[in-house]
């Protein structure tokens with residue numbers, strides 16, 4: 001006999017509007033869709049109100065696929081929709097500023113994909129607007145929410161790695177390594193895209209701050225090796241976007257490190273990794289094996305087996321687990337976004353702060369400041385002491 005489901009258990013919901021329907025539009029909408037069955041204890045569940053994008057055919061198909069109630073072809077209308085309480089900005093980099101600013105002006109809670117703005121001026125203006133909006137805000141630095149990265153932070157904060165001496169972190173991709181690759185195939189050469197530093201280096205910088213603390217000075221080199229690229233139609237374009245960045249940084253704690261980002265590292269599709277060395281132990285993580293954290297804490301090990309232990313970060317007592325995945329059953333890359341958005345929903349529901357686990361717009365601004373200082377260091381061949389506003 002067919003029986004209707006008891007909806008008593010369904011929790012209050014919050015209205016979501018997603019701007020942009022490309023890669024990130026899919027990933028964030030997928031994350032909202034998973035929320036209800038992934039985390040029975042979330043205090044507010046997302047209700048997909050509307051998606052926005054300029055191409056009506058594409059945005060309407062996207063909205064239908066993910067179960068949004070409707071769609072807009074103008075993001076201004078999405079922000080003005082009274083049912084949209086959280087504006088999730090997954091649009092292209094050049095559109096972040098205007099739409100995030102408008103959402104803040106209208107007092108909406110706002111999530112903005114990285115990079116927060118195209119330049120420091122945009123980031124500063126967004127931080128200023130956030131101070132008047134009274135709403136919650138997050139820059140989407142999703143790697144903070146990979147369980148192994150969170151475990152690394154928990155171990156550091158519990159003092160088990162000791163005082164940190166050194167971090168080595170990198171984000172390597174390879175779309176541009178071949179000088180003959182056409183500009184259309186190299187994402188950072190496309191006009192709507194930023195360079196490698198803002199595109200993926202921003203993640204490394206944010207993650208190193210999340211793990212080791214604030215960065216106080218930076219030196220280093222930034223390079224574009226392939227300054228001309230041919231287009232598929234045979235014409236050629238001049239490329240000004242950076243391809244490879246190597247920063248030497250000093251943290252407020254006294255720790256030092258190297259942070260690298262590259263779009264020309266042949267062999268690597270998406271290698272995001274860090275190693276951290278402290279007075280008591282060390283940690284090692286690679287996104288290519290994202291359910292594991294390598295941990296070495298000699299004083300917690302017997303001498304005969306001292307060295308790295310590969311920890312499967314999938315136990316129920318580990319941070320950021322999903323109740324329906326038993327131990328040893330791995331989470332995928334998209335779960336960083338699932339956990340990030342779940343955290344934001346909890347902050348909205350309980351009026352708690354997005355920091356320290358989530359990155360706010362202030363973090364988005366600080367990461368931009370560090371990136372600007374690295375470019376300056378490269379141009380002037382000097383170390384730059386960073387002064388944050």
Ligand SMILES: NC(=O)c1ccc[n+]([C@@H]2O[C@H](COP(=O)([O-])OP(=O)(O)OC[C@H]3O[C@@H](n4cnc5c(N)ncnc54)[C@H](O)[C@@H]3O)[C@@H](O)[C@H]2O)c1
Nearest residue numbers: 020021022023024025053054090091092093095113114115
């Ligand atoms: N955090 C991550 O893991 C991660 C990964 C990839 C991309 N990103 C960031 O996410 C954002 C989106 O990237 P993407 O790869 O999904 O797509 P993209 O950069 O190709 O952006 C295209 C999307 O933006 C929309 N858009 C552009 N201008 C618009 C406008 N004026 N009004 C409405 N919509 C507009 C397009 O319709 C399309 O849906 C970028 O800022 C990118 O840097 C983040």
